[in-house]
Amino acid sequence: MNLLLFAGSEREGTDRVRIRGRRVRHLREVFGAAPGHALPVGEIGGRLGRGTLLSLDGAEALLKVTLERDPPPRLPLVLVLALPRPKMLRRLLRAVAEFGVSELILVNSERVEKSFWQSELLSDQALHDYLLAGAEQARDTRLPAVALRRRFRPFAEDELPALCRGRRALVAHPGAAKPCPASPAGPLLIAIGPEAGFNDFEIGLLQAAGCTPVSLGTRTLRAETALVAALGRLGAPAE
Amino acid sequence: MNLLLFAGSEREGTDRVRIRGRRVRHLREVFGAAPGHALPVGEIGGRLGRGTLLSLDGAEALLKVTLERDPPPRLPLVLVLALPRPKMLRRLLRAVAEFGVSELILVNSERVEKSFWQSELLSDQALHDYLLAGAEQARDTRLPAVALRRRFRPFAEDELPALCRGRRALVAHPGAAKPCPASPAGPLLIAIGPEAGFNDFEIGLLQAAGCTPVSLGTRTLRAETALVAALGRLGAPAE
Numbered sequence: 001m002n003l004l005l006f007a008g009s010e011r012e013g014t015d016r017v018r019i020r021g022r023r024v025r026h027l028r029e030v031f032g033a034a035p036g037h038a039l040p041v042g043e044i045g046g047r048l049g050r051g052t053l054l055s056l057d058g059a060e061a062l063l064k065v066t067l068e069r070d071p072p073p074r075l076p077l078v079l080v081l082a083l084p085r086p087k088m089l090r091r092l093l094r095a096v097a098e099f100g101v102s103e104l105i106l107v108n109s110e111r112v113e114k115s116f117w118q119s120e121l122l123s124d125q126a127l128h129d130y131l132l133a134g135a136e137q138a139r140d141t142r143l144p145a146v147a148l149r150r151r152f153r154p155f156a157e158d159e160l161p162a163l164c165r166g167r168r169a170l171v172a173h174p175g176a177a178k179p180c181p182a183s184p185a186g187p188l189l190i191a192i193g194p195e196a197g198f199n200d201f202e203i204g205l206l207q208a209a210g211c212t213p214v215s216l217g218t219r220t221l222r223a224e225t226a227l228v229a230a231l232g233r234l235g236a237p238a239e
Numbered sequence: 240m241n242l243l244l245f246a247g248s249e250r251e252g253t254d255r256v257r258i259r260g261r262r263v264r265h266l267r268e269v270f271g272a273a274p275g276h277a278l279p280v281g282e283i284g285g286r287l288g289r290g291t292l293l294s295l296d297g298a299e300a301l302l303k304v305t306l307e308r309d310p311p312p313r314l315p316l317v318l319v320l321a322l323p324r325p326k327m328l329r330r331l332l333r334a335v336a337e338f339g340v341s342e343l344i345l346v347n348s349e350r351v352e353k354s355f356w357q358s359e360l361l362s363d364q365a366l367h368d369y370l371l372a373g374a375e376q377a378r379d380t381r382l383p384a385v386a387l388r389r390r391f392r393p394f395a396e397d398e399l400p401a402l403c404r405g406r407r408a409l410v411a412h413p414g415a416a417k418p419c420p421a422s423p424a425g426p427l428l429i430a431i432g433p434e435a436g437f438n439d440f441e442i443g444l445l446q447a448a449g450c451t452p453v454s455l456g457t458r459t460l461r462a463e464t465a466l467v468a469a470l471g472r473l474g475a476p477a478e
Binding site for chain 1: 311
């Protein structure tokens with residue numbers, strides 16, 4: 001926990017915050033914190049600053065906070081991701097928040113197993129918790145907006161064209177002739193398929209909506225590796 | 240398993256291969272394979288081709304193989320990685336093999352927990368198995384060479400300068416002014432620190448050996464995310 005994040009609803013007055021649960025355990029067990037302990041804090045969706053621990057009992061902690069800095073800029077990227085298996089999704093949610101992706105759209109695809117859509121991870125609370133872990137890691141207060149689209153075709157035909165307008169829109173596709181750009185300027189969109197890739201029909205719809213197929217190399221990477229590799233290429237600063 | 244890999248010691252004559260264990264279970268349970276089933280095969284360290292299943296009993300399978308293609312090129316990269324926690328190491332070994340990294344050197348650092356060096360994952364067999372999973376994924380027959388260096392300073396002072404010569408040598412360092420290059424040509428070396436980063440003394444030794452600090456952006460990424468992001472920048476083809 002590089003940053004202790006709290007919700008606006010946890011404020012008490014102008015500069016007091018009362019927290020519970022996992023963060024209190026972390027303060028005690030990992031930091032061995034006692035009253036007077038200072039640490040970086042942030043308000044979810046808001047600003048960053050310093051907190052000082054005023055009291056810590058079994059279940060809760062009271063902090064005095066001073067917020068004086070804006071959070072880091074977002075990565076202006078819409079990520080369209082075929083729903084991965086739950087175990088992988090957990091890690092990917094963290095990574096997506098670490099990079100500060102502005103919007104994540106989890107979509108269906110022929111090669112997504114139907115059972116993945118039953119995962120408890122797709123509850124608002126679980127999505128929030130995993131994204132929060134990534135934001136804590138990267139010292140950010142803002143979480144990617146997440147949308148679920150259980151039907152690929154209506155999404156690709158009715159929503160995606162508008163999302164692609166004004167953005168450089170890409171689809172990661174192993175067979176593509178064009179390589180994935182590095183650190184392009186301006187708003188982006190990238191679609192990344194399931195383990196076995198989008199099928200030809202889906203690639204056709206993505207292209208019709210405005211996405212250009214790009215390659216991350218000739219190797220067949222796991223979806224998880226491909227996603228983080230793509231974020232590393234697109235998201236890190238230009239040379 | 241995008242590729243069935245076998246060892247030279249599993250050959251029987253010029254074109255027969257007898258395999259056991261996990262691969263046999265995978266053939267039966269995932270592929271539902273019966274005699275006549277054809278699939279991509281490769282010899283570890285050797286060539287790629289096609290295999291045809293001749294027989295399959297409880298514990299073993301016999302295949303006829305024809306190898307006619309060279310494996311994909313290596314990524315000419317020496318990766319110097321502070322030993323990560325075992326759970327993370329498993330995934331990183333896979334990713335390193337997926338990218339075809341030529342050499343992996345796991346090193347100590349002040350901020351590496353001592354207990355990580357006791358992990359069973361560091362046995363030759365375990366390293367081999369996880370690298371193999373990455374090679375199967377990426378349809379490669381060659382595995383990264385792995386070396387362990389339990390003392391940082393002798394490694395950095397006595398071995399690293401020679402490794403850096405003739406290579407573009409980098410160290411990922413959050414504070415660096417220079418961004419990490421994308422798809423640079425020629426042989427590379429990159430050093431990546433533990434979760435909390437190399438300490439100043441270690442960064443000094445890495446620089447003295449010839450490594451230039453480069454940044455993957457202002458965000459504090461987990462070591463795992465940083466490694467895959469760096470491989471995505473360095474390893475994918477140039478625009």
